Amino acid sequence: MSIESNTVTLEEVARLAGVSTSTVSRYLSGTHQVSSEKKAAIDSSIKRLNYRPNLVARGLAKGRTMTVGVLTQEIASSFFNEAMRGVEDALASHNYEAIFVSGHWNKVEEEQRLLSLIGRRVDGVILLVADLDDEIMDRHAQGVPMVLLGGQSASMRVHSLGFDHYSGARMAVQHFVELGHRRIAFISGPQGRHDADERLRGYREALEAAGIPYDERLVANGGYVETGGVTAMNTLLDRGLPFSAVFAANDDSAYGAMLAMYRRGMRVPDDISLIGYDDLPHSSFSLPPLTSVRQPLRDLGREAASAVVALIEGRKPPRATVAMLELIVRESTKALPVGSN
Amino acid sequence: MSIESNTVTLEEVARLAGVSTSTVSRYLSGTHQVSSEKKAAIDSSIKRLNYRPNLVARGLAKGRTMTVGVLTQEIASSFFNEAMRGVEDALASHNYEAIFVSGHWNKVEEEQRLLSLIGRRVDGVILLVADLDDEIMDRHAQGVPMVLLGGQSASMRVHSLGFDHYSGARMAVQHFVELGHRRIAFISGPQGRHDADERLRGYREALEAAGIPYDERLVANGGYVETGGVTAMNTLLDRGLPFSAVFAANDDSAYGAMLAMYRRGMRVPDDISLIGYDDLPHSSFSLPPLTSVRQPLRDLGREAASAVVALIEGRKPPRATVAMLELIVRESTKALPVGSN
DNA sequence: CTGTTAGCGCGTTCAC
């Protein structure tokens, strides 16, 4: 029978075990040897009292909390899920723990949360696609090891782990080209956001590399969201220019595009081929299952975690092992019959 | 220019301002009046040193951390998103903050995370659909105010805020009945899980209420996941019994069902009508947009938060205001032509 | 109103 109350302290454990608090502390942290008789006494004492170390006190005493804060946008988005898993995994293997807070795509809130994390004295911070200004990141990175995952900070203090959006976009377009498509439209993401701009650039340069002139009338903004995808697809279709393929800057806008086509009675890939980006879990189950560019989110999360830990421990973060982008080919793309177009 | 270092303490602020630490502390917490000259001195001192209170030390001193821990399953799932937002909102209005950790649907991990939260001395805990045994919840609820959102604990100590899965299921089936359907299949969730069982019960009793005999051959397990939905739908179809409508225990399995039909060239709702449960954000964009049962997740999250705060402050949690379930009718359901079936 | 003195629970010297 364990005794109740959550306010059992190390001191009580020590008293019951007939030893000093230092001994208990040492035994718990495993830093020193402790005679086996005392070990036993302490063990049973801990069990009887149902003792749980007070992490707050420990944190204050050691000046380290063994936890890293993760600032995400929407704490629940399938996009972030994989990355967070990677972060948790890697952290756990280093005996650190992650706590999550969310910024809700709002700069002000984001900074608040970041400050709160720092106030909690987390040992490090991982910014999962932050929207923060470089200057702000830089300022706060003075106080705590910080890595930015999925972005590129100008600050020397923050360790950036970017995604290669440019190459991913090129892969997608190139796949269309290989299938014989030449009239390829693009549903872009939010202008001004680095990742969105890079994907657009990839689209343009892949076209160029294939000797296909860039035509801005074949580009419409989808803002990375489903409704935007619907609108963009309608815009594209209404402009009346022919195209046989569409590359959407992310899967969500691709879903929207599919819905727009569905409403018009058009079929993917028979009428138009479609490729998305991010390879969300759902993309295996859309109608039809969507061809998409997959980023090794989990691995990237792991790397981010390893990087903070390295930073925390005063080492320099390992060189990023270039994670491989992958085009997951499903059923939304189809070769263009020779001679058509 | 603010000075660097994150190790600025209250004491340094006090010294620079020429006052005692208590005065600074009091000014910061606003518990006592402080002369306006000192206020100014402290303010400028804080600014110059770029002081941030050490929340760890504060937590130790006060015995309260002003934070509640939220244990979720998949930290990033659209299902939990709304609920978490509600939790954050309500908590913020009470000056508490939320930190999230995830149990990954794994009992062992779940308990670990819970212990970690308690070790961090959070003032309260919200279990967002926990898988924990009643006994374990009960044990830990001794030490900290605990509310279970989306479940029903046998423990008197934990404040349960259940969802009304039963009624939701009845709503769905009843809608089918009103549309003239009588051969209604069901894709069930994981057997043994309370919510899944309740949805099944709702399905059965709604049938009964409509004078339709329950036929277990019209039920197949989808396990709440897409792949399960595919399998279940195939099973149902392969059994050869006629049915004109399918109620899936959640949206994910409904998506799977749609894919299975798509593969067979069947159309929703022309060949078969379909209703899901949870009304995930994506359901507005599936092909066709899915009719689904929506739970007021955000409101429930708010209630959970208000309940923990009440518990923490020694009040008794307000009586749950019965949140309304809603059937969101989209395009996956269709009336059966009179005389058919 | 404000300074002084004690802790909060734990890790960590420093002696033995």
Next chain:
DNA sequence: GTGAACGCGCTAACAG
């Protein structure tokens, strides 16, 4: 190996 004493940064009595 082990205990005593001190300190982490802050709040909370206790006296003015």
